[in-house]
Amino acid sequence: MEKRSFDTLIIGAGGGGLRAALQLSQAEARVAVVSKVFPTRSHTVAAQGGVNAALANVLPDNWHWHMFDTVKGSDYLGDQDAIEYMCRAAPRAVYELEHFGVPFSRLDTGKIYQRAFGGQSRDFGGDQAVRTCAAADRTGHAILHSLYQQNIRARTHFFDEYFAIELVHDDAGYFLGAVAMDISSGEPLLIEAKTTILATGGVGQLFRTNTNALVNTGDGMAMALRAGIPLQDMEFFQFHPTGVAGKGMLITEGARGEGGYLLNGDGERFMERYAPNAKDLASRDVVSRAIATEVREGRGVGANRDHVLLKLDHLGADIVKKRLPGIRDMVKTFLHIDPADTPIPVYPTAHYTMGGIPTNRHGQVVVPVQQGAEEPVPGLYAVGECACVSVHGANRLGGNSLLDILVFGRAAANHVIEHLKHQRYHQPIPADALAPALQRLARWNRQARGESIAGLRAQLTKIMEDHCGVFRNEEVLQEGRNAVMALRERLQDAGIEDHSQVFNTARIEAMELENLMDVALATVSSALARRESRGAHSRIDYPERDDQQWLKHSLFNLDPMKMDYKPVRMQPLTVESFPPKKRTY
Amino acid sequence: MSELARLRWKCRRGMLELDLLLGAFVEHGYQRLEPTQRSQFERLLDYPDTVLLEWLLGRIQPTEREIVQLVDKIRASAAT
Numbered sequence: 119m120e121k122r123s124f125d126t127l128i129i130g131a132g133g134g135g136l137r138a139a140l141q142l143s144q145a146e147a148r149v150a151v152v153s154k155v156f157p158t159r160s161h162t163v164a165a166q167g168g169v170n171a172a173l174a175n176v177l178p179d180n181w182h183w184h185m186f187d188t189v190k191g192s193d194y195l196g197d198q199d200a201i202e203y204m205c206r207a208a209p210r211a212v213y214e215l216e217h218f219g220v221p222f223s224r225l226d227t228g229k230i231y232q233r234a235f236g237g238q239s240r241d242f243g244g245d246q247a248v249r250t251c252a253a254a255d256r257t258g259h260a261i262l263h264s265l266y267q268q269n270i271r272a273r274t275h276f277f278d279e280y281f282a283i284e285l286v287h288d289d290a291g292y293f294l295g296a297v298a299m300d301i302s303s304g305e306p307l308l309i310e311a312k313t314t315i316l317a318t319g320g321v322g323q324l325f326r327t328n329t330n331a332l333v334n335t336g337d338g339m340a341m342a343l344r345a346g347i348p349l350q351d352m353e354f355f356q357f358h359p360t361g362v363a364g365k366g367m368l369i370t371e372g373a374r375g376e377g378g379y380l381l382n383g384d385g386e387r388f389m390e391r392y393a394p395n396a397k398d399l400a401s402r403d404v405v406s407r408a409i410a411t412e413v414r415e416g417r418g419v420g421a422n423r424d425h426v427l428l429k430l431d432h433l434g435a436d437i438v439k440k441r442l443p444g445i446r447d448m449v450k451t452f453l454h455i456d457p458a459d460t461p462i463p464v465y466p467t468a469h470y471t472m473g474g475i476p477t478n479r480h481g482q483v484v485v486p487v488q489q490g491a492e493e494p495v496p497g498l499y500a501v502g503e504c505a506c507v508s509v510h511g512a513n514r515l516g517g518n519s520l521l522d523i524l525v526f527g528r529a530a531a532n533h534v535i536e537h538l539k540h541q542r543y544h545q546p547i548p549a550d551a552l553a554p555a556l557q558r559l560a561r562w563n564r565q566a567r568g569e570s571i572a573g574l575r576a577q578l579t580k581i582m583e584d585h586c587g588v589f590r591n592e593e594v595l596q597e598g599r600n601a602v603m604a605l606r607e608r609l610q611d612a613g614i615e616d617h618s619q620v621f622n623t624a625r626i627e628a629m630e631l632e633n634l635m636d637v638a639l640a641t642v643s644s645a646l647a648r649r650e651s652r653g654a655h656s657r658i659d660y661p662e663r664d665d666q667q668w669l670k671h672s673l674f675n676l677d678p679m680k681m682d683y684k685p686v687r688m689q690p691l692t693v694e695s696f697p698p699k700k701r702t703y
Numbered sequence: 704m705s706e707l708a709r710l711r712w713k714c715r716r717g718m719l720e721l722d723l724l725l726g727a728f729v730e731h732g733y734q735r736l737e738p739t740q741r742s743q744f745e746r747l748l749d750y751p752d753t754v755l756l757e758w759l760l761g762r763i764q765p766t767e768r769e770i771v772q773l774v775d776k777i778r779a780s781a782a783t
Contacts, residue, residue, distance in 0.1 A: 154715075155712070155715045155716070155717075156713075158717070158751060158752070159715065159716050159717045159752060160717050161717050161718075162717065163716075163717035163718060163751075163752045163753065164717055164718045164719070164752075256753050259751070259752065259753045262717075263751070279712065301712060302709070328719075329719060330719060331715075331716060331717050331718055331719050331721075331722055332715055332719070332722045332726070333715055333717075365719075365723065366719055367719060367720060443762075447760040447761055447762055448720065448760055450761070451720075451724070451759065451760050451761060451778060451781055452720075452723070452781055454781075618705065618708075620705040620708065620709075621705055621708035621709045621711070621712055622708065623708055623711055623712055626712075
């Protein structure tokens, strides 16, 4: 197998990976970035909202208030040291982006424009804060393109359209790089590195209805799992109540804010039963669960009774065209209907993965060691949505995900730079360290017959939607876990007919499904184990938050398969801890 | 075959909307294009995701007539 050597290998070219790469390249480290699609087609491009930073350009603000909101938003599951670090670092992260060429929208004063977002307050839970910096409605795109250009200038080495197959580590648990495959030729490549940073993003593709790009299959999370690293807090997945049914695209709360409402198969405005006062404007989890309940109880709409309707036509064509033009364009394009005339089929859609690979605030992957405290895994880092720092805890605030990738991409790189000063040579790679990657490749070159990958994937995402979506109780989750375990067995018997080498997308899709399968098991197992409701994890059989038993992080291990737990880091770096309180808005 | 496979991978984008529109078109519509239109499709795929989104959702019309025709074909083939 061909081998290339670098100081640092970064897997994933979204905002987190590119921010880390830039920091390292500017420090003259030799950096390789592996990306399965062209870097500017990473999912960061889809982030519209913005970046939270207490710049106080519009109203008074303070990083400490931002910290309070983030801790509260996390339903007290976020680690307060990491949250303090992130909120303090936020203004600098934004000014750096400005320096890299991100065209932030401006106020008349010339300062960076900031907008109000949900969950953000002044003075520790007081009036609405104005904290989110944006480049029109394409902040993610602007960040991704600026970082990519800067990386080209700093001579970061890109392996575009390479698919990472497996991490490489020695028997002592030191991570030494990865085996990746050149998608255009099918050739495997060993990328040797003194440090490896995982930045592969989230795993929205676990669920049939989701807002994520197809590339979001949790590749880094699954590689970490198979290398013996647990996944943390995977039961916490953010859903939006209204996605286009069967497709997933988000329809913003604004549609209901303008007066739109939901109807079931009987034509009933069912939210009146679930939330007599707030009705269709009840909180996201209440609306999501109500929709899922209507469908479960047979009151859905359509041939399969598997969705409900969002009615906007009563608002009049003028309002729909003027106030909701983006939704109208999207619905017209995909459904060939005009929401000004016809209600939109909707279902809750999976959006953001709060859980992931456990790290500390330096981006170092950390694992528990026997009964003692957790320790960093030598040579391995993770940043962004694939990681769990944990700054989002049980629920993420809007505007904090772009901030997360920028702050921790940079922090991980700085830690790596220090590390590289002390490690001048590559560690030897034992001959058998490549075996898992080679076996994985060979497996899909061998078997031609068997169940179809697309069919198994459709079954997996349906199981996850029905059994690990917004409607969760012991019975539903247990059935879901059994079903995922059975499906994972059946994947052993799957085959692909195409054994060609050049752009063999069937083989990539098979390996992506393997990754999804492992992460699905982590997600449904963690959700089954956690018998409380906290943040995005809502159990109808355990409707309350239970700080006595459950103020702790979940850790799912693949081999041997088991749940483990570790305490939440309640102690910030310099300020006093925010103790758990009932979370009301 | 490998040519189509290469294009199929280029249709993997950063946004779900584009995955769905371009992915459906490359499977069902691309084969029916004339050779010149095929090379235009290839060129179309080199545009940034945000530009493609505006075009394919019908918010902005491209300036080149050939691209307009192609965008219309992709929009028309969007599966319901």
